[in-house]
Amino acid sequence: MFVTPAAEPGTRFDAECEESNAFWSWAVIEVLRRTGARIEELLELTHLSLRQYQAPTGELVPLLQISPSKTDRERVIPADPDLVAVLARIIRRIKGADGRVPLLSRYDGYERVFGPPLPHLFQRISQHRLQVISPNRVREMLTELAEQADIVDGTGLRFTPHDFRRIFSTETVNGGLPIHIAAKVLGHLDLNTTQGYVAVYPEEVIRHYRHFVDQRRATRPSEEYRDPTAAEWADFRDHFSLRKVALGTCDRPYGTPCQHEHACIRCPMLRLDLAQEPRLLEIEANIRQRLGEAQRMQWLGEVAGLRESLRHIADKKQQVERLRAQTDRREDGVAALG
Known part of the structure; x- marks a missing residue:
């Protein structure tokens, strides 16, 4: 991140x-680019927008609920480890000493009304008071950053x-679950799966959030909230x-097939399991051995393919280091979003 340097020695600036x-x-850039x-x-987005789903494998999948609007449908995004790490840092930054995210009313410029007090994630001190960041301020930050x-x-x-x-949309790093399936997963998104929040926030806040989402849903076509068919539900499960593979978990979007013929080492959608790092190193050693043989035999096509695999393994090793750092900072998994 770029910060304006002091123009001359001794020049004062507000470091905070x-x-x-x-x-x-x-934070704005990371959440925008990882959620669309x-x-x-x-x-x-509020602290109540964060959910979880227990997959048939037993894995807890962090989810982010995007509320419906008049122009776009409601959707639920499976949060990859990098998105979880960003959200965890935001929550850690804004939480009060009581373990709660402060409740703020946000002004809706389109509907021209103030919303109920909710634990909004994008809040900061501005003009000597805590408030939700405005759309104009987000645009200003992006402009200032590009200039710097x-x-x-x-x-x-x-x-x-x-x-x-x-x-x-271009990278397709995550996919939003169709809302009629997400509704089934989350008990029609009525917070039944996240009653743990009641221990953190007053019941009135939970009720305000339900009412806010219900009002938004009333403007959307009812077809979006239909019950999934048996075939759709089976496909989802x-x-x-x-998604579970030898080296970890496949993060390809819901409803899409494997486009890399299960060559997981080369696939950008592979999310490595830290426990499988020895297996990754074993694969790397094997590929290096095969590369030596291919070079001796002048199998140039094989040499090119093996070198490409080694390049992807190097990327995966960097991913391991990043995931390990997130684990050390307690920024991984569902627990980091509490």
């Missing part, structure tokens, strides 16, 4: 403000929140069962 700007610029959320959806980074293409480039939605 610069650090806050840097953190929230990073619109700016309004981003700023409506001096990103140019003939002229200086600017980024909008929607640009990150396009990046998300099979998808999570088939």
Whole structure:
């Protein structure tokens, strides 16, 4: 993250403000690009938007609920480890001494009303008081960051929140579950699966959140909340069962087949299990041995393929280090979002 340097030795600047700007610029960009959320959806995220699903394998899958709007449907996004780590840092930063995220009313510029007091994730001190970050401030942060980074293409480039939605769509790093299936998973999203929140927040807050989501759902087509067919439900359960592979878990979007012919080493969707690092190193040693033989025999096509596999293994080893660091900071798994 780029921070404006002091122009001259001895020049004073507000280090706390610069650090806050840097953190929230990073947090906004990371959540936007890893969820594909619109700016309004981003700023409506609350601590109650975080859910979990126990897959048939027994794995607890962190989920992020994107509330419905008049222009876009409700969806639930399985949160990959990097998104979980970002959300965990945000929660740790804004939590009060009582373990709760402060309750704030957010002004909706489209509906021109203040919402109920909720534990919004994107809140910070501004103008000497705690408030939810505004859409305009998000745009300003992105513009300031691009200027500081001096990103140019003939002229200086600017980024909008929607640009990150396009990046998300292009990379397809995660997929949103169809809401009629997500509703089945989460007991129609009525917080029955997250009653642990009642121990943290007053029951009135839970009721406000339910009412907020119910109002939004009333503007959406009822077809989005239909019961899934038996075949759809079976496909959903099979998808999570088939995600488990030797080296970890496949993070491909729901409802999509494996596009890499199960060559998991080369697949960017593989999420490594730290316990399987020795297996990864064993595979690397085997490939290096095969590479030596291919080079001696002048099997040039085989050499090229094995070198490509080694490049992907190097990427996976970096992923292991990143996941280990997140584990050490307690930023991994469902527990990090509590």
